[in-house]
Amino acid sequence: xxxxxxxxxxxxxxxxxxxxxxxxxxxxxxxxxxxxxxxxxxxxxxxxxxxxxxxxxxxxxxxxxxxxxxxxxxxxxxxxxxxxxxxxxxxxxxxxxxxxxxxxxxxxxxxxxxxxxxxxxxxxxxxxxxxxxxxxxxxx
Amino acid sequence: xxxxxxxxxxxxxxxxxxxxxxxxxxxxxxxxxxxxxxxxxxxxxxxxxxxxxxxxxxxxxxxxxxxxxxxxxxxxxxxxxxxxxxxxxxxxxxxxxxxxxxxxxxxxxxxxxxxxxxxxxxxxxxxxxxxxxxxxxxxx
DNA sequence: CCTCTATGCCTTGCAGTTCTAGGTATGGAA
DNA sequence: TTCCATACCTAGAACTGCAAGGCATAGAGG
Numbered sequence: 458x459x460x461x462x463x464x465x466x467x468x469x470x471x472x473x474x475x476x477x478x479x480x481x482x483x484x485x486x487x488x489x490x491x492x493x494x495x496x497x498x499x500x501x502x503x504x505x506x507x508x509x510x511x512x513x514x515x516x517x518x519x520x521x522x523x524x525x526x527x528x529x530x531x532x533x534x535x536x537x538x539x540x541x542x543x544x545x546x547x548x549x550x551x552x553x554x555x556x557x558x559x560x561x562x563x564x565x566x567x568x569x570x571x572x573x574x575x576x577x578x579x580x581x582x583x584x585x586x587x588x589x590x591x592x593x594x595x596x597x
Numbered sequence: 598x599x600x601x602x603x604x605x606x607x608x609x610x611x612x613x614x615x616x617x618x619x620x621x622x623x624x625x626x627x628x629x630x631x632x633x634x635x636x637x638x639x640x641x642x643x644x645x646x647x648x649x650x651x652x653x654x655x656x657x658x659x660x661x662x663x664x665x666x667x668x669x670x671x672x673x674x675x676x677x678x679x680x681x682x683x684x685x686x687x688x689x690x691x692x693x694x695x696x697x698x699x700x701x702x703x704x705x706x707x708x709x710x711x712x713x714x715x716x717x718x719x720x721x722x723x724x725x726x727x728x729x730x731x732x733x734x735x736x737x
Numbered sequence: 738c739c740t741c742t743a744t745g746c747c748t749t750g751c752a753g754t755t756c757t758a759g760g761t762a763t764g765g766a767a
Numbered sequence: 768t769t770c771c772a773t774a775c776c777t778a779g780a781a782c783t784g785c786a787a788g789g790c791a792t793a794g795a796g797g
Contacts, residue, residue: 460691462784463607468695470601475702485745495698504785507747529793530745549703551600555608556696558635562615563689606755625774644756647776669764670774 458498465499469509471548472499477519477537478545484510484533510535518544598638605639609649611688612639617659617677618685624650624673650675658684 476482476490487510488501513519518541524534537545616622616630627650628641653659658681664674677685 458690458694460695461607461610461688463603463609464691464695466784467601467603467607468699469603471699472702475699483745484747485743491698494702495694498694499698502785503746504748504787508784511747526745528744531792532745548601550598551604552696552699554598554635554638555600555604556692558631558639559608559611559615559692562612562634602756623774624776625772642756643775644758644777648755651776666774668773671763672774 460499465501468499469501469505470513471545471552473506473509473513474518474537474541474545474548477535478542481534481536483524483535487535513541517541600639605641608639609641609645610653611685611692613646613649613653614658614677614681614685614688617675618682621674621676623664623675627675653681657681 472491472494473487476487476494482490484503484506488503488506491499491501510519510521514521514535517538519535520538521533521535524532526532612631612634613627616627616634622630624643624646628643628646631639631641650659650661654661654675658678659675660678661673661675664672666672
């Protein structure tokens with residue numbers, strides 16, 4: 458699926474900060490990680506990521522150090538800063554706001570997708586409880 | 598809360614299409630509706646909306662007609678087209694993809710927010726089943 | 738030893754977009 | 768008469784993003 462560039466742009470910084478909040482990482486690996494997390498749907502080029510990393514570093518949200526991989530290659534490792542953690546929290550709040558708005562708007566009618574997980578616990582030999590946690594996305 | 602312009606840009610077209618999918622509307626009212634839907638968090642200026650409407654019309658996703666309100670004012674009413682409905686569905690699929698990715702990434706640890714609804718049904722005088730449908734947002 | 742692939746990092750320029758700041762007009766209320 | 772809310776529109780300065788290029792090397796396979 459082709460994603461609009463606006464959506465890619467909007468999710469870029471939050472994704473990078475999230476990945477670096479997990480653990481220190483470097484450019485090439487971040488691209489791979491995003492590919493993984495998105496199941497191949499979000500495909501960044503390195504030419505997209507590097508300038509973003511530089512911008513985030515310039516604004517103090519992440520910090521870098523040069524290192525050498527076990528393989529002998531040189532890598533620039535990035536780590537999130539406290540300021541970056543704050544920004545990440547702000548991004549999350551903003552996404553919640555916008556997603557809540559879209560969800561409200563889309564709550565019109567006609568279910569488009571339901572994603573969920575069902576679990577089942579036997580209370581006794583004759584009675585079981587089935588629980589489902591689900592998110593509904595509806596078409597207007 | 599201040600929203601990043603990327604996030605505003607990414608949600609703009611989907612929001613307009615969604616609103617017009619509900620019913621025909623016009624510029625001024627769309628701005629108000631977005632304010633309403635977002636609980637005041639998404640504040641568009643008219644200078645932001647009009648060019649967007651023109652772009653959507655140019656690309657055939659919406660169509661306009663001039664009309665006169667009960668109040669006597671002239672208004673340009675917009676309606677969604679079939680092509681627009683298709684685009685809207687595409688936007689929804691894209692948002693699902695990106696939101697799913699972010700949710701996966703944020704599923705690390707430390708619950709940040711849980712929103713949900715709980716319902717309870719008595720199966721008999723001694724047994725009740727409580728169900729909860731919830732969405733979890735976690736900080737990494 | 739040579740070549741190819743994967744890994745790894747970086748920058749520039751110009752085509753494109755975008756929002757700020759401005760303009761126009763009018764119904765109704767004070 | 769004035770002011771506010773309603774209602775629409777656009778020019779162009781300012782920004783920006785990304786395609787395309789460049790550089791370097793480890794390891795595999797021949």
